[in-house]
Amino acid sequence: MPKGDPLVSPYVATFGDYKYDPAADADSSRPNHAVRIAVSFDNTTHAITGAVVWRAANCLWHHIVCGLGADGTPNSSTFDFDLTTLNDATRNITANQMGRPPYNVDTIDQFMATQITAY
Amino acid sequence: VALAIDASSPAVAQNITAASTDTATTASFTPPANSLLVVLVSGDTFAAGTNSTWTITDNLATHLTYTQRVYSSSTDTPNAGGSALIYTAPVTTSAPMTVSVTNAAGSGTGRPVHTGAGANGYQWLNSYSRGNGKLSSTSGASLAASYTASANGSWGFAAVQDWNATGTMTAGGTGNTIIASATRTSTSCLTASHAVLLPMVSRVLQRP
Numbered sequence: 001m002p003k004g005d006p007l008v009s010p011y012v013a014t015f016g017d018y019k020y021d022p023a024a025d026a027d028s029s030r031p032n033h034a035v036r037i038a039v040s041f042d043n044t045t046h047a048i049t050g051a052v053v054w055r056a057a058n059c060l061w062h063h064i065v066c067g068l069g070a071d072g073t074p075n076s077s078t079f080d081f082d083l084t085t086l087n088d089a090t091r092n093i094t095a096n097q098m099g100r101p102p103y104n105v106d107t108i109d110q111f112m113a114t115q116i117t118a119y
Numbered sequence: 120v121a122l123a124i125d126a127s128s129p130a131v132a133q134n135i136t137a138a139s140t141d142t143a144t145t146a147s148f149t150p151p152a153n154s155l156l157v158v159l160v161s162g163d164t165f166a167a168g169t170n171s172t173w174t175i176t177d178n179l180a181t182h183l184t185y186t187q188r189v190y191s192s193s194t195d196t197p198n199a200g201g202s203a204l205i206y207t208a209p210v211t212t213s214a215p216m217t218v219s220v221t222n223a224a225g226s227g228t229g230r231p232v233h234t235g236a237g238a239n240g241y242q243w244l245n246s247y248s249r250g251n252g253k254l255s256s257t258s259g260a261s262l263a264a265s266y267t268a269s270a271n272g273s274w275g276f277a278a279v280q281d282w283n284a285t286g287t288m289t290a291g292g293t294g295n296t297i298i299a300s301a302t303r304t305s306t307s308c309l310t311a312s313h314a315v316l317l318p319m320v321s322r323v324l325q326r327p
Contacts, residue, residue: 015130021296023289035130061130065146072178073217074132074146115134119146 009049010040011108015118017060030054030090035061035083035118039098041108048108051093055086067114074117078102121272124298125154129218131299144219152213156183158206159299161280162222170194172223175206177216183208191253191280199257201282261291 016022016034025031029038036054041047053064062084069076079102081093098105105111129145141162150156158175170192175185188205202222255262262279281288290297 013133016299017130018124018126018128018298020298023296028287060126068144072144074144115132115143117132117144117146118130119148 007043007046007108009043009108010038011112012036012038013064013116015061015064019058030056030088032056033059035059035064037064037081037116039108039111046107046109048095048098048106048111050095051098052090053081053083053086053093054090055083055088057087061118064116064118066111066116074115075119079114122274124274125151127151140221140223142219142221145217147215147217149213149215150210152211154210156206156208156210156218157276158185158208158218158220159276159278160202160204160206160220161278162202163200163282171202173202173204174221174223175218177218179214179216183210183216189253191255195253195255197255197257199255199282201280203253203278203280205276205278263291 014022014031014034014036016031019033020031021033022028022031029036031054034054034056037051038053039051040049042049055062062082063075064081064083065074065077066079067077068074069078083091095106097103098111127148127150129148132143132145134141134143160173160175162171162173173187173190175187177183185206185208188207191203193200193202206220279288288297
């Protein structure tokens with residue numbers, strides 16, 4: 001039963017580990033014990049204009065993954081944002097990068113056509 | 120030793136597609152032996168006043184035994200949209216595993232765009248404890264569940280669905296906290312082309 005509201009940029013997903021406590025975060029865009037992705041897009045055309053990923057240094061997770069891999073787990077998905085080198089830091093991903101392998105997504109609709117999680 | 124949420128607990132998994140059946144699968148995790156897996160689920164329904172068919176499984180050769188502790192559904196008064204569920208499963212042997220939860224449309228065909236009912240939220244709140252309580256509202260800005268804990272040092276869990284996505288959720292009371300969230304910045308159920316919001320989080324309770 002879709003709510004019917006228009007999809008508004010950005011799409012944000014945050015994945016916390018077992019110590020995640022958003023109420024304790026001074027800046028919700030840089031949550032502790034969490035990784036986060038914010039995908040910006042054109043509200044009319046839905047074309048992706050870029051993305052920003054964040055990883056807190058104290059977070060157990062190092063990857064944000066979309067879809068499932070060949071073995072049926074998210075861990076083996078090639079649609080993988082590797083955040084291993086990020087420690088309390090963000091990284092920008094351009095629209096051009098999002099449109100190339102391994103992501104191959106040009107619109108927010110394509111991005112959200114698969115599931116998303118983190119590990 | 121106090122009961123605690125184990126560090127092996129996986130991140131929330133979420134899936135929103137236009138498919139009539141959607142599944143969210145956690146990343147692989149390895150719960151310790153003799154722990155309890157608590158799976159908190161919230162998602163959309165496919166039409167007002169009807170239920171989705173929810174199923175849960177894992178990728179183990181011998182599946183864990185899952186017990187649905189509570190299910191707040193769209194057929195519960197006052198027929199608010201969305202679902203919230205809690206499953207538990209005892210883990211006797213430690214092994215790498217994933218958990219998958221599926222939301223199926225069942226016999227539902229139409230997915231009409233809901234016009235909403237004012238500015239207040241459609242909210243579900245499930246609390247699983249001794250009472251397996253549940254409550255819902257189509258107008259309240261908050262829900263409060265009370266229960267008597269089964270023992271000192273025990274844990275209470277709630278799965279919440281705010282179908283109307285009125286804003287960032289907060290956990291009231293003393294000592295309560297949001298352990299995972301799939302809240303969108305603007306909407307939860309999105310457009311007609313994205314009919315299902317299916318966030319799922321698994322937590323492993325460990326008592327050494």
